[in-house]
Amino acid sequence: MENGTLHTIFSELHNDIRNQLIAARRSIGHPGAKGDASEEVWLELFKEYLPARYQAEKAFVVDSKGKFSDQIDVVIFDQQYSPFLFKFHGQTYIPAESVYAVFEAKQAVNAGYIEYAQEKITSVRRLHRTSLPIPHAGGVYPPKPLIPIIGGILTLESEWNPPLGDSLDRALCKGLGDSLLNMGCIAEHGIFLYESDSAKYMYMSSEKAATAFIFELIARLQFSGTVPMIDIREYAKFLND
Numbered sequence: 001m002e003n004g005t006l007h008t009i010f011s012e013l014h015n016d017i018r019n020q021l022i023a024a025r026r027s028i029g030h031p032g033a034k035g036d037a038s039e040e041v042w043l044e045l046f047k048e049y050l051p052a053r054y055q056a057e058k059a060f061v062v063d064s065k066g067k068f069s070d071q072i073d074v075v076i077f078d079q080q081y082s083p084f085l086f087k088f089h090g091q092t093y094i095p096a097e098s099v100y101a102v103f104e105a106k107q108a109v110n111a112g113y114i115e116y117a118q119e120k121i122t123s124v125r126r127l128h129r130t131s132l133p134i135p136h137a138g139g140v141y142p143p144k145p146l147i148p149i150i151g152g153i154l155t156l157e158s159e160w161n162p163p164l165g166d167s168l169d170r171a172l173c174k175g176l177g178d179s180l181l182n183m184g185c186i187a188e189h190g191i192f193l194y195e196s197d198s199a200k201y202m203y204m205s206s207e208k209a210a211t212a213f214i215f216e217l218i219a220r221l222q223f224s225g226t227v228p229m230i231d232i233r234e235y236a237k238f239l240n241d
Helices: 002-025 032-051 109-123 166-173 210-222 232-240
Strands: 054-062 072-078 087-090 091-095 099-107 134-136 140-141 149-154 185-186 188-193 200-205
Touching: 002 032, 002 210, 032 054, 032 072, 032 099, 032 149, 032 210, 054 099, 072 149, 099 109, 099 210, 109 149, 109 166, 149 210, 166 188, 166 200, 185 210, 188 210
Parallel strands: 054 091, 099 149, 149 185
Antiparallel strands: 054 072, 072 099, 087 091, 134 140, 185 188, 188 200
């Protein structure tokens, strides 16, 4: 395949996402419906382009102690090893052990939405996660360490000028620990990434921001490895309540 052809494919992928987000903003008047449409655009992107072991849903995350997260616009979770997923009255509930990443989706990024996303992601990261020893032919491996849950925000545009400047950096840097946003996509302008080695954010302007974001997300998911072996009996205790 020629480089020019591959360049075109990547450009068209970004343009497709961007155009769908713009259409959702322009054609839907009700703010709630507009938000739902934007979320659906991102969910479809992840469902189409993430490897098959990952699934993406709008969902609540629940732990084995009976605690729930806030509702999260996009939860990326394990499809291959996750033992269960609940559907109840039109809502989806995912066990905390199965989660790889969580994202909030908005039309535009500003300080308020950054703080909102930080709070939503904190509600997931603070849930309890189990990890069982793993049996194998020669014995038993110790429990797998819990993987860090990736968190971020997904938007069409920025309310700041410049869109990837100091104002965005100040808002992001207010989130530390459980509220840290690891990455984000501002489809009209570029992406941001938190680099743990330098403890700083990196900003990348891009005319193909959506494509750049999905590539970086896949790369980070690869380094996350596999979710831990869930202790299903801890959840089964609620059968006796």
